[in-house]
Amino acid sequence: MLLxxxxxxxxxxxxxxxxxxxxxxxxxxxxxxxxxxxxSNLAPFSFFNAVCSDPPILMLSMGNKTDGSLKDSCRNLLERQRCVIHIGAEDQAQAISDTARELPFGESELELAGFEQVPFKGTDMPRLKGVPVAMACRLHQHLEVGNKPQNMLLVEVDKIWVDERACYGDDRGRKRINAELLRPLARLGGSEYAGLGDVFRKVRR
Known part of the structure; x- marks a missing residue:
């Protein structure tokens, strides 16, 4: 097939x-x-990744609501310049999917997902209790791309919280994170999601 x-x-x-x-x-x-x-507003976005490490910058890309107005996440980020990005686990798939619903502004998805906020040490923001990774971020740059357009938000990471149960030190004294213990949820096409499956390490030759 060629498209x-x-x-x-x-x-x-x-x-x-x-x-x-x-x-x-x-x-x-x-x-x-x-x-x-x-x-608070809580929403998932899979047009997302790291784009720079010095400084640590992540990219979020999001369209608008069906009525053409800004999505609440975008509106809040532009107005208040900060957010907390979480990496949810496989067993949180339903809650993550539920929070993708389009609710009226000011109506929180936290109750819908059944999650509560706890203090995020070292910041003036909360994080979600029971989610294995949280990153406190501030807005770095906002760009509009495409014909609609799409909102591309670059955010700079300030603090990273990782569940201690997934952390360990290697033989060089470096901090390591066990991906199999994090069990991060991944997005596929349509309504499909995935877990890590088999994890393997490349063989050095």
Missing amino acids: TAQQMDPVDIYHTLTQVIIPRPIAWVLTPNDEHFTS
């Missing part, structure tokens, strides 16, 4: 890309609806 992107409808391109660029990590993004996180 020519310029001859395809954007919806078909989207579905094709999300089925061939797999697996994708999922950023489970917590943003404040107000200055003090008394109300």
Whole structure:
């Protein structure tokens, strides 16, 4: 099968890309609806990855709501310049999927997902209790790309919290994280998700 992107409808391109660029990590993004996180928005995005390590910058890409307005995560990030990005585990797949629903602004997805916020040490933001990875970030740059356009948000990581049960030190004294213990959830195409499956290490020759 050979596809020519310029001859395809954007919806078909989207579905094709999300089925061939797999697996994708999922950023489970917590943003404040107000200055003090008394109300929070929680949403997953799989157009997400690391793009720089010095400084540590992550990329989030998100479209708009069906009515054309900014998604709450984007609106909150632009207004308050901060967020907490979580990496959820396999057994949190249903909760992550549930928080993708489009709710009225100010209506929190936390109750829908059944998660609570706990203090994020070293920051003035909370993190989700029971989620294995959390990264406190601040907005670095906002770009609009594409014809609709799409919002591309670059955020700089300030603090990283990882569940201690997945952490260990190697024989060189470096901090290591056991991916099999994190059990991160990955996004595929359509309504499909995946876990890590078999983990292997490359053989040095």
